[in-house]
Amino acid sequence: xxxxxxxxxxxxxxxxxxxxxxCLIAYAAEANQWTALRAxxxxxxxxxxxxxxxxxxxxxxxxxxxxxxxGDVLGVDVVWNEGLRRVEVAMSENQNGDKPDVAPVVAxxxxxxADYILDxxxxxxxxxxxxxxxxxxxxxxxPSHGIQSxxxxxxxxxxxxxxxxxxxxxxxTDPANNFDYNIVYKDSEIVFLFDDDKQKGEGLIxxxxxxxxxxxRIKPDIFKDSGATKKYSLITFGESNFCxxxxxxxxxxxxxxxxxIEK
Numbered sequence: 461x462x463x464x465x466x467x468x469x470x471x472x473x474x475x476x477x478x479x480x481x482x483c484l485i486a487y488a489a490e491a492n493q494w495t496a497l498r499a500x501x502x503x504x505x506x507x508x509x510x511x512x513x514x515x516x517x518x519x520x521x522x523x524x525x526x527x528x529x530x531g532d533v534l535g536v537d538v539v540w541n542e543g544l545r546r547v548e549v550a551m552s553e554n555q556n557g558d559k560p561d562v563a564p565v566v567a568x569x570x571x572x573x574a575d576y577i578l579d580x581x582x583x584x585x586x587x588x589x590x591x592x593x594x595x596x597x598x599x600x601x602x603p604s605h606g607i608q609s610x611x612x613x614x615x616x617x618x619x620x621x622x623x624x625x626x627x628x629x630x631x632x633t634d635p636a637n638n639f640d641y642n643i644v645y646k647d648s649e650i651v652f653l654f655d656d657d658k659q660k661g662e663g664l665i666x667x668x669x670x671x672x673x674x675x676x677r678i679k680p681d682i683f684k685d686s687g688a689t690k691k692y693s694l695i696t697f698g699e700s701n702f703c704x705x706x707x708x709x710x711x712x713x714x715x716x717x718x719x720x721i722e723k
Contacts, residue, residue: 496713505533578710582695582717590680597672605704606664609655613698618648620693621676629670634663683723693719
């Protein structure tokens with residue numbers, strides 16, 4: 461395969477990545493929500509593992525790569541046009557002077573994209589059968605604009621743990637008016653709701669930290685009829701929506717946690 465063909469191939473792949481991102485934007489505008497999971501698999505480009513400071517995420521079964529980082533790997537310029545307030549992917553001529561098979565510029569406008577990625581995580585804990593422990597639920601990389609509202613579902617293993625109490629965390633400044641939750645025992649689900657009730661920006665979540673705490677009891681008979689001396693109980697996330705003060709969607713990366721249980 462000659463160099464010209466290879467260059468065209470990788471330019472086409474880059475455009476597919478950009479168009480996939482555009483599809484993500486359209487989805488967000490229609491559904492007003494993004495739920496992203498950090499990819500648990502590796503991505504290889506030109507036979508080498510792709511790595512970047514920003515996470516590779518999966519949304520609805522599709523993989524999304526940081527545009528600037530993938531552009532650097534493929535030798536394609538990705539620049540911010542301050543005058544037009546947009547990102548531009550510039551595809552120059554190849555080494556033989558041939559024009560690429562794709563348009564020279566693909567633009568993604570700032571107004572159509574999320575400005576930040578919020579990390580939502582369950583802090584893992586260790587316990588023994590019969591113990592009562594507290595499990596913190598945290599936000600990291602909270603946008604400077606703040607979080608105006610969110611709803612978030614969490615699932616736990618009711619065969620391993622019993623939820624005794626749910627409390628707001630320290631970053632919820634007015635929990636009596638802004639924070640609520642519902643435990644759906646039949647589905648082993650907890651639904652969290654938050655909204656800055658006064659709509660003046662005074663109750664926005666603006667700092668990283670614990671947004672809720674679960675007090676749970678490890679079931680004492682979890683090792684009954686089992687020869688195991690250690691078990692793990694996963695706590696995972698379901699549907700979620702996050703918005704800033706302007707009701708602009710916030711992209712959230714949801715990170716499950718686990719309770720390590722010893723006999």
